[in-house]
Amino acid sequence: MNWSDILTTTSALMQGMGVVLILFFAVLVMSIPLGFLLTLCTRSRFAPLRWIVNAYIYVIRGTPLMLQLFFIYFGLPTLGEPFVTIFFDAMTCALTGFALNYAAYFAEIFRGGLLAIDKGQYEACQVLGLNKWQTTTRVILPQMIRVTLPSITNESITLIKDTALVFSISIPEILHYAKVAVSRTGSVYPYAIAFVVYLVLNTILQFVFKQLEKKTAY
């Protein structure tokens, strides 16, 4: 093993970086608003909606993400159309599975975040004449995001690591290329490089979120 081997292997692993980053950003962008929507549903005055959404969160959080991915990728298409068409592409399945899964976790985080907001904030909004939408978007959401930012950071770190699961539905990501390199070279160091790659990603992520926390501190 020499530097040029390391370089070759690293650049091979980098082929999987695109998938990891796409999954990461797309899933965050979809699951955070979806999660908040779910949180609002769990607080709805319409009881059946509360039950359905709570059951959904319960099932998603209580079962493996890998099973959920298999269910979407291998399972649903066996039911025929329209699933065959919709879930033909593995990446679509991965994005769907991850977004639905992470939304449930974010819903739980946001539920806690809302509980942390003083009821005096709602009352101040009401006596000032702000309507529900204004209250939610201008007062409650910003405070909730601030309160839950550390948990969002944790969830994002998990998300980066979880992207490795799409390996199981044959999407080539970092782990896939590491495995290929291991068989090609018959040595363990490609895995070691994969360790470093994930660590670097998460270090950057934590740095970014720390900055965000500082910026939104009050």
Added chain:
Amino acid sequence: MKELICVEGLKKGFGGQMVLTNVNFSVAQGDVIAVIGPSGAGKSTMLRCLIHLEKVDGGTITVEGKPFVKNGVYESPAQIKQITSRMGMVFQSFNLFPHLSVRKNLTMPAMLANGQTKEQAEKRAEELLAKVGLRDKIDMMPSTLSGGQQQRVAIARALMMDPDIILFDEPTSALDPQLTAEVLEVMRQLAAAKMTMLVVTHEMTFAREAANKILFMCDGEIAEAGDPKQIFSAPKDSRLAEFLRGIK
């Protein structure tokens, strides 16, 4: 004097336990009314019913001639909002928006709920902050202010909406004596400027000096009402006499 608020037969309970049994009083324009009474008498609940933070179980509340609840029956939400929007409220715990600067605390609601333009709101915010002695704090975050300063910002925020009356629920109870004094000073100024105020307070000096009328609440009703002189020197209700003895 024009009658701003009229409360008749107000009733309110929590889970079967009656907190307000029968509250009747009225507020005229320019009145500064102090509401006093023992803990648990229902003072906060009464204020909260007035501004629709609690739903009443019975009675009529009329604001500027328009009842938003009549014999326990409420008007439409839009009507209620329109009628109660003439009132402002200042809370014991200030309830400033912690994520917004002092400036935004004042301008955001004024623009969104009161239709003021950004320029109008900014100008008014500066004037009102100057009035409460905090012009230089306009770009600070609430958490960097003392409690007394926060409460003065909260008063300025209520004034931004040009209310006809401001309800205060123990505005100084969370404050040290020194900070209490600065908030009371602002309230005295408002009183002198003929702002109508309904103030739940344990500050008897303020009640005696700044108010033109005292309501003594006890056991869910107004047990005695009168001018400060009479209330403090010649209480008729035995519970009031006892209450006054207790705080001396």
